[in-house]
Amino acid sequence: MKIPVYIVTGFLGSGKTTVLKKMLRSLKEQGKRPALIMNELGSENVEKEMFEDEAMIELLNGCICCTIQEDMRNELQLFLSQTTNVDVIIIEGTGIANPAEIVEALTHPELIDLVKIVSIIGMVDASRYLEYQSLFQSSKEIRTMLKQQIESSALLIMNKMDLIDQKKEKKVRAKIEEIKRREVPIVYSTYGDVSEETLLETRFLTDVISTEKSTHHHHHDHHHHTFQAIKIEGINSFTQKDFEKWLKSHGPTLLRAKGYITFLGEDKVNSFQYAANRLEIESIDIPKQTCIILIGTNLNKDVLDQSLSEFVQQNI
């Protein structure tokens, strides 16, 4: 069983911890046993004592997105191999993390069979969001990150509504609407007072497509998930050229692909990376199970399944 993971993101002080505490309470009331991954920028986690009861992994001195992405993977793998009493994980990124990078770490071939992302909750400080745009006028990096946090969220919570009037509310909302994915809901809150159902709903699909007929399961999920991470197993009938063509055929709905692949007629394993329409392939020496991991928005599993099976047939 894969352990479901919630990612809570948002700029410094937007209310991540406030919402996190509420999620923990709700999960415990449902009889679940949550673990927390907190990632602080300093060398000491000042919030640690608030969460004494929880199983917790701390990532200090760096942010998940860069230097310690690999650390998180290793820590999480170790943690999962040692614990049997955790059935849900919440990750709070630092205020300056890009959640897409956390998704990147969790969908690594070594982790994708152990955990499944279920939601990315983006907190917005409604009272400060517009100011940040001018405050950080000189820092493109921070403005880009603020935008990425909104773009990558599957649920947006406009928090600190008690601090703004209607006029400002309209303006902030318009700004957020401009950036966010169309189908992503925005809810308003004061001190994270969002219903448990809204907070805990599954909004990110992590799934597997296997081309081996015996394990091929037709699981139709009619829920709509904005984001998907799909692992495809058992494909080794692509030529390099067709593989690239197939990846590109998904257009902008495919944000990222990675994994290990053996091309038709060859026996060596290659690792591949696909981002921003570019495919990079590197042959590797260590034997790895081949798999293709796709991360995207509005990827349709049935369509993928179809395009793959057509392709596999072509090559028989």
Ligand SMILES: Nc1nc2c(ncn2[C@@H]2O[C@H](COP(=O)(O)OP(=O)(O)OP(=O)(O)O)[C@@H](O)[C@H]2O)c(=O)[nH]1
């Ligand atoms: N007025 C008001 N204050 C809030 C609200 N939500 C949270 N706060 C306060 O804002 C401060 C920051 O909230 P946190 O939940 O710690 O925010 P955070 O995103 O975890 O902050 P960092 O860890 O710094 O990134 C705390 O003092 C909260 O009590 C709200 O809706 N209204």
